Amino acid sequence: MKIGLLVAGPVPDDLVSRFGTFDDMFKALLSKQDPRLTFASYDVYEGKFPADTKECDGWIVTGSLHSAYEKLPWMLSLEAFIREAISSGQPTIGICFGHQIMATAMGGVVEKAPSGKWGAAVHTYKIALDAKDRPAWMGGDAETISLQASHQDQVTVLPESGCLIAGNEFCPNGMIAYGKAGLSLQLHPELSSGIVETLLHKRRGTGMTEQDADVALSHVNDPVDADRVAQWMVQFFHQSRA
Secondary structure (H helix, E strand, O other): OEEEEEEOOOOOHHHHHHHOOHHHHHHHHHHOOOOOOEEEEEEHHHOOOOOOOOOOOEEEEOOOOOOHHHOOHHHHHHHHHHHHHHHOOOOEEEEOHHHHHHHHHOOOEEEEOOOOOOEEEEEEEEEOOOHHHOOOOOOOOOOEEEEEEEEOEEEEEOOOOOEEEEEOOOOOOOEEEEOOOEEEEOOEOOOOHHHHHHHHHHHEOOOEOHHHHHHHHOOOOOOOOHHHHHHHHHHHHHOOOO
């Protein structure tokens, strides 16, 4: 199975040598679960798109320093691509910015968090579905998932076609499914504690108050469920859509 990485923004240059690119992170995350996967990357933030949605078997929309409500030309093209992929049954997963742009593509609303705060370091979401109502790709009986967060924007209005999978008090619409072809998550299964810690130090006293940054830093090394969520992602790609 070939997965197309729709890269919505670069990792800052000073972090690439230590932590790699978004491409590197997602390849490492998913290949651990399924070494047979292959990948292709497209810098959509530079207007470099696949020829069509069938060019790969599935798609991942990455994070970005941009906001989905900026409505830049490449974002409008990305929204159209997402809608076409989902409507044609091509499995498409959005992470962080990818979660947000998928929501706007499907008719939802993205805004800054009402509190004005950052969601940063490890956050825990409660699964919103009873075990009997969960899609097959989830499996198991987990009641929560914990992953790294790094965002101010969030989905504030759930699209009509979206099914809420998980969230928390800070970010109620944290994980959304769109039928069998669309899945999105505000949290980051691909990010290490090291890169989040580095970003928090950069934002401390500038993008974030020192107090908020210190609280986040105290949770940056909390346990995460990256392997479980990566397994969900792989199972989502492989599931039957008949």
